[in-house]
Amino acid sequence: MTANDTLSLVRAVARPLYGGSDDYGDLLEAIGDARFVLVGEASHGTHEFYRERARITRRLIEERGFTAVLVEADWPDAYRVNRYVRAPALEGESESSDGSALDALGDFQRFPQWMWRNEDVLHFVEWLREHNTRHAQQGSVGFYGMDLYSLHRSMEAVVQYLDRVDPEAARRARERYACFEDFGHEGQTYGLYTSHGSEPCEGAAVAQLVELQRREPELTAAGALAHDEHFYAEQNARLAQNAEGYYRAMYRGRNESWNLRDTHMADTLDALAEHLESQGQRARIVVWAHNSHLGDARATQMGRGGELNVGQLVRERHPGEVYNIGFSTYTGTVMAADDWGERPKRKRVRPGLRGSYEELLHEVAAHLPSPNFWVNLRDTNSGTQVLREERLQRAIGVIYRPETERWSHYFHASLPEQFDAILHFDETDAVVPLDAPRANRDEEALPDTFPTGQ
Template sequence: MPSSLPGLHPLTDPAASDALLSRIGDARFVLIGEASHGTHEFYRERAALTRRLIEERGFTAVAAEADWPDASRVNRYVRGQKGDHSAEQALGDFGRFPRWMWRNEPVRDFVTWLRGHNERRPQAQAGFYGIDLYSLHRSMDAVVAYLEGVDPAAAQRARQRYSCFEPYGNDPQSYGLATAYGVDEPCEDEAVAQLLELQRQSHTAADPLASDELFYAEQNARLALNAERYYREMFRGRLDTWNLRDTHMADTVGALAEHQRAQGLEPRIVVWAHNSHLGDARATEPGWRQRQENLGQYLRQRWPGQTFILGQSTCSGEVLAADDWGKPGQVKRVRPALAGSVEAALHELGVGDFWLDLRGDLPGAFQGERLQRFIGVIYRPDTERQSHYYHAHLPAQYDALLYLDQTTALVPLDRDSGGEEGELPNTYPSGQ
């Protein structure tokens, strides 16, 4: 019987969730992936496991593949600090395409729950943080806004430094194109100077809220510096923009852990991101052929034995995705998995929904390299093999895999689920 395979836990078994929590053990960094950015069940299961990690294992933070300033508003809400009166309001800063990635029903419900949890257990609060790289201008604005409240002279210095970016408006691609080829001088020195000035300020403020606000500002300054480099490298045709982005995400997780430790916490962090960022790149075709590295690899290397990676996968169903970057999200049919793929092999087990321990004895079908599907915010079924599959070695990518055989599309909060074209990532067109 397939269900008797060692390490296979059907979700119909009430003990499956307990078994997964036991398998995670004492890991301090739990990375929960997703095979698409538009699948309801991935968001639902990720939130459910995260709730247990916070409630039962004392996890202190969720670090999401989201922009730092947008997530900071959510963080203030879940910690009851100021401003918004509902989770949907707190998610209001997520305006960049694709809005549905964070402005959706499962995230709203999780944020609502987290606010309530923190109110019930004020001595064991957990925060919500963004670790992505795209908010160049919003992060610069946030640095200036913070300094205006604590040091107007420093705010003026920040404005002067960041004015270097003004000739390009709010278009980081224009900045990157002009500076990549030496048409204009880059603004890197100004961004470095601003970060260094913030770092010279004390991080030992007696008031934890003041310490948090300084930390948020410093992270925004670091993001502005890394985003400046990122957009400049985009137009040089190099492959290391992916690595630069994932290095920034790993550094942000590390900085968050250090900040929480300085506040007397024992940091335990859940990371939410796409499988392509969390499944160890050393076990994937982009890693082998393009020297691509990723967040999951970096965290395993930095915290060996303390990092647990859970991937999520499906065979077929529906997904909320766009035809192209900046286009509205649509409910699309997900084609049945290609023959010979990981997803097809999981479907052929005939178990339905389950999680699989990848550190035990596995069937031969999962031992070698197989095609694996990755859908970002764009889904192109007509070119699915070229656009959404590459070879990977499943047991080396993840510690465990959650498989949901038939899935449904994510439900966005906004009727218009498109968004501003915003800042174009190097993950276009797959949008992972």
């Protein structure tokens, strides 16, 4: 089959996106009765990815009754947003003291702040609060985090909860968590020292989680709001236990730490679904995370190397109840850093490499009435069939290294095995951070002669 044949077949099944209110009607029909809709992103700093998954999520909430949004963010930071957006239905200890969406995003202070403190997330949080206010009698839609980097903040949250409900239990929690104080406040430092022989704090973290689980009936006797607060604390204790293992695993190999992190995120999704169901809600949850977490790992080069991910685990645990959406772009700008912990820059995204999905979808876009489109990969047709052949696929995280792009950001994958749908936005723009970096301008433009091939 020639390259032109491939383009013609994919072009025939591409559905243009024009930015109108009817863009995603067919997509919602394809999603059907799925309980879990996973909405990815090909970078952590692209405006169109945030904007469009918010548009899809709003429709899922308004038209399909979805009850929660679970994002690739730390549990305590996102829970402050949850209190704010659900404020019309909460009271007492659960009430939010934040006066605006900007205030509610205030706990997202660690690197990379722009991932959640950006204008697109701000607008979505404002919308979610307004939606819950309009529909207060029907139950509120929550906003939750599923990542595990907040080791110390989560331990503090457990103690604060117990200070309110059982001061003696709070004393025991402080004694257990004091084990971590010898290692400072950086999880990486804890992992480094314990990997070199220092006694780990695993037993203390496990004991605290077990006590909270065992005492749940006693501590939640006051009703639904007490159940909410206990669930928040129990998830923080679970996060502390898993983060303890994660930071130790960091020094034993990438696969082990990656798998621990993604298993924690999938477990958080299951725990949230169970909690919502226990309160009489049908758990229908939208998940926001990077393509690398949500695209089924079994269809990728990383999966063959021993990595699993959220997309794989959720499909395995909930067969027939998952719809998985990936995103793609060919070029434009992205907000990213040169290295971990450094200030973000508005970087140029190099055109997709020769032989990549990005290049193929770009060539499809060139002959459509709109440069943005989506493909339902669940459809059985010649277009989706030719997409099954493995190609390179790009993943930009919070770090973007264009000078080593092939090795830093590309891997082989089979798109229809990864996702149920792919949304392609041919030229995209960087997100606008709420905390403007010192240098928020394009890097020096790449020369016109820069190679686009491997």
